[in-house]
Amino acid sequence: MTIRLLLPLLIVPLLLYTAAAAQEQPADLAALVAAAEPGSTLTLAPGRYAGPAVIDKALTVKAAEGVPGEIIIQGNGSGDVIRITAPDVTLSGLTVEGSGLSLDDEDSAIHVMAPRATLTNNLIRDALFGIYLANAPDSVVRGNVIIGKDLPISRKGDGLKIWYSANSLVEDNHIHNVRDVVIWFSPGTAVRNNLMENNRYGIHYMSTDDQIIEDNVLRGNSVGLYLMYGTRYILRHNLLIDNRGPSGYGLGLKEVSDVVLEDNRIINNRVGVYADNAPLRPDMPVIYRGNLFAFNEIGLALLPNVRHSQFTGNLFLDNGVQVEVEGGGQVMENEWAVAGRGNYWSDYTGYDADGDQIGDLPYESVSLYEDLLATYPELRLFRLSPATDALDLAAEAFPLFQPQPRMADPHPLTAPPALAPMDAIPQQPVTAALWTGLALIAVAAAILATGRLAFR
Numbered sequence: 001m002t003i004r005l006l007l008p009l010l011i012v013p014l015l016l017y018t019a020a021a022a023q024e025q026p027a028d029l030a031a032l033v034a035a036a037e038p039g040s041t042l043t044l045a046p047g048r049y050a051g052p053a054v055i056d057k058a059l060t061v062k063a064a065e066g067v068p069g070e071i072i073i074q075g076n077g078s079g080d081v082i083r084i085t086a087p088d089v090t091l092s093g094l095t096v097e098g099s100g101l102s103l104d105d106e107d108s109a110i111h112v113m114a115p116r117a118t119l120t121n122n123l124i125r126d127a128l129f130g131i132y133l134a135n136a137p138d139s140v141v142r143g144n145v146i147i148g149k150d151l152p153i154s155r156k157g158d159g160l161k162i163w164y165s166a167n168s169l170v171e172d173n174h175i176h177n178v179r180d181v182v183i184w185f186s187p188g189t190a191v192r193n194n195l196m197e198n199n200r201y202g203i204h205y206m207s208t209d210d211q212i213i214e215d216n217v218l219r220g221n222s223v224g225l226y227l228m229y230g231t232r233y234i235l236r237h238n239l240l241i242d243n244r245g246p247s248g249y250g251l252g253l254k255e256v257s258d259v260v261l262e263d264n265r266i267i268n269n270r271v272g273v274y275a276d277n278a279p280l281r282p283d284m285p286v287i288y289r290g291n292l293f294a295f296n297e298i299g300l301a302l303l304p305n306v307r308h309s310q311f312t313g314n315l316f317l318d319n320g321v322q323v324e325v326e327g328g329g330q331v332m333e334n335e336w337a338v339a340g341r342g343n344y345w346s347d348y349t350g351y352d353a354d355g356d357q358i359g360d361l362p363y364e365s366v367s368l369y370e371d372l373l374a375t376y377p378e379l380r381l382f383r384l385s386p387a388t389d390a391l392d393l394a395a396e397a398f399p400l401f402q403p404q405p406r407m408a409d410p411h412p413l414t415a416p417p418a419l420a421p422m423d424a425i426p427q428q429p430v431t432a433a434l435w436t437g438l439a440l441i442a443v444a445a446a447i448l449a450t451g452r453l454a455f456r
Helices: 005-024 029-035 370-376 376-383 388-395 432-455
Strands: 040-043 047-050 051-056 060-063 071-074 083-084 091-094 095-097 109-112 118-120 123-128 127-134 140-142 145-148 160-163 169-171 175-178 181-182 191-192 196-197 203-204 211-214 217-219 223-228 231-236 239-243 250-254 257-262 265-267 271-276 286-289 292-294 298-302 308-314 316-317 323-326
Touching: 029 040, 029 047, 029 051, 047 127, 095 109, 109 123, 123 127, 181 196, 196 203, 203 217, 217 223, 239 250, 250 265
Parallel strands: 040 060, 047 071, 051 083, 060 091, 071 095, 083 109, 091 118, 095 123, 109 127, 118 140, 123 145, 127 160, 140 169, 145 175, 160 181, 169 191, 175 196, 181 203, 191 211, 196 217, 203 223, 211 231, 217 239, 223 250, 231 257, 239 265, 250 271, 257 286, 265 292, 271 298, 286 308, 292 316, 298 323
Antiparallel strands: none
């Protein structure tokens, strides 16, 4: 057989292979964006699209109907995958992956640098920073799943960073295994119905006023929520559970004022709430109302500089220590009851002779062990051991050694207050601790009701 006869047999497979390889090459997203008219909609068919791309005009880039998750925008491992530099851009239904690894440059899957971006129902993975809003006010981040890059925590970036982006909306997102979610210098932001888990900070606020934080689940982080240097925060109907890292705060407050914590569940954290100089301004109190503190090692950890806070209708259930004063001493000038209504304490040993569900003796937080712990931190080794109980029993037997109360609730509740419904939270998976806590509350209420009937 001659070479002339063999040539077709060699060329045809080569042509077929070349055509197949061409079909497998990802489309160039940057070229598609460049060809689109401003204000138009670019609908992407299923497939892989090559990044990086800069969107410098008002544009909607979305998945074709019915195929979210099948459209992958692939970065080249350097810099941002998608950078938005024009107002009024929408990205919806995309999978974005493959950013760079520079923490200095904050390499991101989606980096927004203009107002009124709308980012909905996207999956972000294998990216150092997930979504970064930088000078992007009035933006919407809704329904996204953001998964951190598989790196040590010291090399991870933030799943969501909002920087100088006022009046943004963050809702219905699931952000996990990232460094932090950060909201800094961005007043007027609303954060609703998100699940933040297995991060360092579930959400970290800094120098940001006028925030609404409601119906979120913050679970398994080192710190659930941390608020620093701001005013006018409303936190309601949030579940802060299993936050047990080195800090282990469900909620941290530092030099914030005019804060309302209402109807939150704060469960099984190392410290339920940690407060330092909060409120900062005495005329703008921090109000704790209707919250459940259950099964935390420490329910409330307050520095002695915490004054002008109000506590009413809260339920403190079986925390290892209900209230601890960090560094020892007492917390002064706080209201532990409002309008004759204090809080429910599961370790209250007083009585209610007239049956009005208000204790006739104050609840006092007194512990010789906790007082000694302020001077000898190494005694923390014995927390929850029989030795701590022995010290406190000895102090009761010999009043000479009894320390001064750290705080006193003058009108403690003798029946657990009803907890407000939390409609948004049951759709999120939670640990058994929540259901155990609610069951114990119901049992306690039944026992108390039976006791009152028997007493009459």
